[in-house]
Amino acid sequence: MSAVLEKVRTQGNEARHGAIRIDDVVKIYDPEGAAVMAVDHCTLDIKAGEICMIVGPSGCGKTSLLNAIAGFHDITSGAIYMDGEMLCGPGKPKADPGADRIVVFQNGALFPWKTNLENVAFGPMMQGKMSKKEILEKARSMMADAGLSGTEHNYPGEVSSGLRRRVEIVRALMNDPKVLLFDEPYRALDSLTRSVMHESLLEIYYKNKVTIFFITHDLEEAIFLGHKLVIMTTRPCRPKKVLEVDIPHPRDYSVLTSPRFRELLEETSSVVHEEARKSFASGEKEG
Amino acid sequence: MEQVERLLKRTLPFQVVSPETLDGIAEISRNEVFKAGEVIYEAGQPAEEVYVLVSGRVKHRIDPEIKARVHEKELQVGDVFGWAAILEGEKVRLADVACIEAAEVLKIDGARLLDLLRKDVNFGEAALKSFSQLISQQYYLPPSVSERVPTTLSKVGDTRTPASNQAEPQTASAWTLTMYRAGEWLRSPDPYLMMVGFALMLGFWYLTVEVLKLPRFEDLPGLTTVVKEWFAEDPVYGMSIYTAEYYQHIWVSIRRVAIAFLLATALGVPLGLFLGWSRSFREYVFPVFELLRPIPILAWVPLAIIMFTGSETPVIFLTFLASFFATALNTMLGVESIDESYTRAAACLGANRWQVFKEVIVPGSMPYVFTGLQISVGVAWFSLVAGEMVSGQYGLGYVINTSYTMVRYPTIIIGMVTLGIVGYTTSAMVRIAGNYMMQWRLREMALGGR
């Protein structure tokens, strides 16, 4: 254990933050007395500033991992570290949610009763570290950077879902998080909007090198965006195959038709498909 | 023409224009039909008309030179394209458009379209705004093009601000929208059918009581009798819109309901919020709440009379009790209805428990709270009338009861109708207050909650 901590602590001394280590994590849900194992001894290392894509069939437990990192659920055993510090583990089964690990939710969690600007300014306003004027200035400029000028005073219900996602990401970035956690955020968008969102996400990433933990079931999305690709087994999940995507960043949509992309897709799709079929056969309800 | 108008109405920018403008646009539109594979226009050609797709499928490919984010797009029925015809500056086609399947389009002269929008004093600006938003959002344009999308109808020569830095989008004011909708309603068959319904109802009453004098019916006060009495300057039974007594009773009832309702809201909403928010609190308090709630309000009457002195307090207590249960319950349901993603997001963003309560729970439960308040007002009137009929002096319930015992039948009906009107008004007031406080929900619902 101390050797692991040593290694993780030295990792944390690098300039960038947000390195995550998931150490032998097990998560068992206990509904109605029937123990359901969602995560099965999962061990995973995510480098600081890396885009890590988690791919797996629906309901396999990958959201449980995300919830554990974010601090929404506890873990049954094992530990999770960020930059050497324990988020949760023995003695502390549930991490504290915080602005260093912000989640972008599947169906979007922009507050419908606040305007886009108010949403974006929410984090700093709650934390009270900056003056209101500074917060609003920063919010406006970050929104402009993301091409969202003109929508500040709209309510989320008035604009398209693609735009809403971008606002949510800006809302998260306002807090200088170390890690951004994405829970299948583009699942409900049409494919045209999705491809635009991918490029926009990468643009944002190039400007703010946060660590990204991104759950998806879409293999192409995963290869296009990620540095690291982790293919999970069906429930209970553990990493089945971990792959470094060696297509150089910065990337644009032309990557989608490049030979290396096709190679990676071939390499991984049979693995993913196998797990998907297992999941389908067992009739699991989606998470 | 009608079909054209209907299609235009489904197209976003044209949904907000006035009917005259819509007529005008329909008039300047021309149909054209294309075969599968035919080219509708090519980039570089002069752009004079805006197109709306009536049927079929077309492919829209923006000139790669323009570096739009999305180059190719398949258009659906109702989609607008060819908007180069209304760009400021040189009006030249920016894309190639060809038919995937045989297609029918509407062609609208761009310059005349802008003219019509300019003439539409109330909605032209809003329509143009809607247009420019549609273009920017659906076609992912680079600034070189999106700058040229017109955002106001003021004459050329005014300072042109790039579309992306515009101030908040103007939506037609609430008043003009209401007037517009009222006009729409009057144009439909609805008001006349409504009259038919009223005529049937009143006619039935009039016929059975006063004309045919059917058994049982003939004892009831008739329509004309009631109307005459209600509007008489010197009413036979002493109560009409001209008598002070009438308004005294109305006032007494309203005052009781107001006190009870406000008290119930002041106590019920916080209780409901806590019941929904804190699991421990709910586990302790809710059982007692649920034990008392099924007891019909009116069963409390004797107890209320015993507990409280005077004639006012028991009545107000009963009304309060009914409202209270409804408000608290609905508020609690409102809190429970809030998606946990919102509370989680707030926690992620650094809010502490109290901030989550204030910024997420309270606003998030407002829709349910206001529904609850409307129910609460209705229930308040229900209990009040019962309370007044059983014990109490003055008030509309009292009037109805005593009118019966003193054989002043027309006054009964006057009382009933007045109750209906007042009850409806108070309920509407709550609803309007709710709409006002929840602008976000109104706008979300107006846009179909995308």
Next chain:
Amino acid sequence: MNMKKMRRSLFSRTTLRAIVSITVFLLLWEAGSRSKEWAGFTMPWIGLIPAPTSVLSVWWDLLGDSGYWQSWYLSLMRVLSGFVAAMVIGIPLGLLMAVSRTFNSITFPSFEILRPIPPLAWVPVAIIFWPTEELSIAFVTFLGAFFTVVINVLGGARSIDMRFYQSAQAMGSSQWDIFKRVVLPATVPSIVVGSSVGMGITWNVVVAAEMISGGGGGGGSGGGLGFFIWNSYVGGSYEQIVIGMISIGIAGYACSELLRGIGGFFTPWLRTR
């Protein structure tokens, strides 16, 4: 539910807390109502009502009294008849209003004008019109539930996802078929909700009507739990007032639960939620 699960829920923290709070409530009630005996001063409000213990002892005696159970029976009959009538007329009417735009435009405004008039305000008119008091109570009861049922049916029918219609049409169903297989089943949950709420209102109206007609010196057929309460008040037997209140509460709750059970039977697809 297996035995293990039942045992767990019986002794769960939630149940324990409920027992605690109800006990505290009863103790406070007992103390408050006996304040005169125990503390020498009368607590306002609570001091005037009978204590739980005396209520229980009177109730114990009452259980053998056939008149008490007859009141139950009479009230239940009134509630059920008025309620069933409201459903029989209200559900088809609501469905018709939902399906036919023209019919809706004709009837809905008149409906909405009558709705705010509290059902009890109709009592005098009902008494004048109907030959027997029983019928007038039934009529008012019917009115109480009727408006709620119709509104809920309308709401349910309107909120049917368009896609259900479209897939039915795409699969070649006739209008009647669509109605039978899409509109009707989708409206059932709303009907169930409407019934539960309507049931509560019905009980309120029945109790009130019984109290008013009984208490108004009418006498007549009388009976029912509402009359029982009023009579107990007039006769000075305060414990019986409370007994009547609790009895009605139980009866009303039982009816609502029964309705929800029946509704659940008709909507098996909702149980998996």
